[in-house]
Amino acid sequence: MSLPSDAFRHVAARPHEPLRTFHPRRAPLGREREDALRFLWPRLGFSVHDADSPMPRTADGSLDVVALFGRSAPLVLEIGSGMGETTATMAAADPSRDYLAVEAHLPGVANLLGLLDRAGLTNVRVAHGDALDLVRTAVPEESLDAIHVFFPDPWPKARHHKRRLVQPSHVALLRSRLRVGGTLHCATDWVDYADAMLEALSADPFLENTADGFAPRPAHRPVTKFEQRGLDLGHEVRDVVFRRFR
Numbered sequence: 296m297s298l299p300s301d302a303f304r305h306v307a308a309r310p311h312e313p314l315r316t317f318h319p320r321r322a323p324l325g326r327e328r329e330d331a332l333r334f335l336w337p338r339l340g341f342s343v344h345d346a347d348s349p350m351p352r353t354a355d356g357s358l359d360v361v362a363l364f365g366r367s368a369p370l371v372l373e374i375g376s377g378m379g380e381t382t383a384t385m386a387a388a389d390p391s392r393d394y395l396a397v398e399a400h401l402p403g404v405a406n407l408l409g410l411l412d413r414a415g416l417t418n419v420r421v422a423h424g425d426a427l428d429l430v431r432t433a434v435p436e437e438s439l440d441a442i443h444v445f446f447p448d449p450w451p452k453a454r455h456h457k458r459r460l461v462q463p464s465h466v467a468l469l470r471s472r473l474r475v476g477g478t479l480h481c482a483t484d485w486v487d488y489a490d491a492m493l494e495a496l497s498a499d500p501f502l503e504n505t506a507d508g509f510a511p512r513p514a515h516r517p518v519t520k521f522e523q524r525g526l527d528l529g530h531e532v533r534d535v536v537f538r539r540f541r
């Protein structure tokens with residue numbers, strides 16, 4: 296198994312199609328994260344795009360979560376886990392569910408691996424690459440207990456809104472992978488994105504709001520660096536939590 300690279304090839308047939316929801320960036324890993332990758336990736340990670348670090352698959356080609364986690368438990372998918380603080384904190388407080396964190400930025404993947412090792416967590420696995428590609432190609436319908444999308448890249452310019460992760464077509468895709476009763480939980484510190492999230496989730500015929508409008512901030516979601524940066528700029532944070540009801 297080879298170590299992942301930030302130069303992973305997007306599956307798009309043509310560049311930028313389907314559009315990326317993340318900023319392609321390269322950043323040096325540093326010694327500690329290189330070590331985390333070297334020692335922990337083979338056991339805890341897989342690549343969405345690189346055949347040298349493949350995901351375990353069932354006979355029909357889907358992600359084999361029992362092989363991945365070594366048990367069968369409700370699965371939470373976190374899209375864009377960033378540095379992984381939220382994943383590690385929430386998974387530690389929720390040992391009866393498994394967490395699959397997907398992040399396109401390699402230093403974030405490596406950072407989360409280090410957090411998992413230091414905390415001794417066994418219910419988290421980490422995928423590197425585009426989470427939407429993973430969901431489209433390998434996550435079966437009605438298989439997820441929850442999906443978390445916390446502080447997705449805001450793409451604030453109107454001409455970039457089509458790159459936003461939370462938009463109607465992606466909501467329909469994600470919702471199709473939730474079990475009936477499963478939840479889609481999004482959070483953002485961009486007011487217009489929060490309004491667009493609420494609108495997109497409200498319009499989905501299979502989802503119902505768990506709150507009256509925006510949801511109260513859940514105590515179990517820690518404040519990450521991204522969120523703190525928004526708070527320091529005076530942004531207001533909004534949570535949107537919908538449940539699949541049919």
Ligand SMILES: C[S@@+](CC[C@H](N)C(=O)[O-])C[C@H]1O[C@@H](n2cnc3c(N)ncnc32)[C@H](O)[C@@H]1O
Nearest residue numbers: 316317375376377398399425426445446519521
């Ligand atoms: C603003 S950061 C927030 C990170 C984290 N959720 C937090 O709250 O601190 C958004 C992250 O989502 C990742 N991302 C965006 N689109 C993605 C996708 N389609 N697949 C995987 N990661 C994605 C970006 O690389 C970035 O690290």
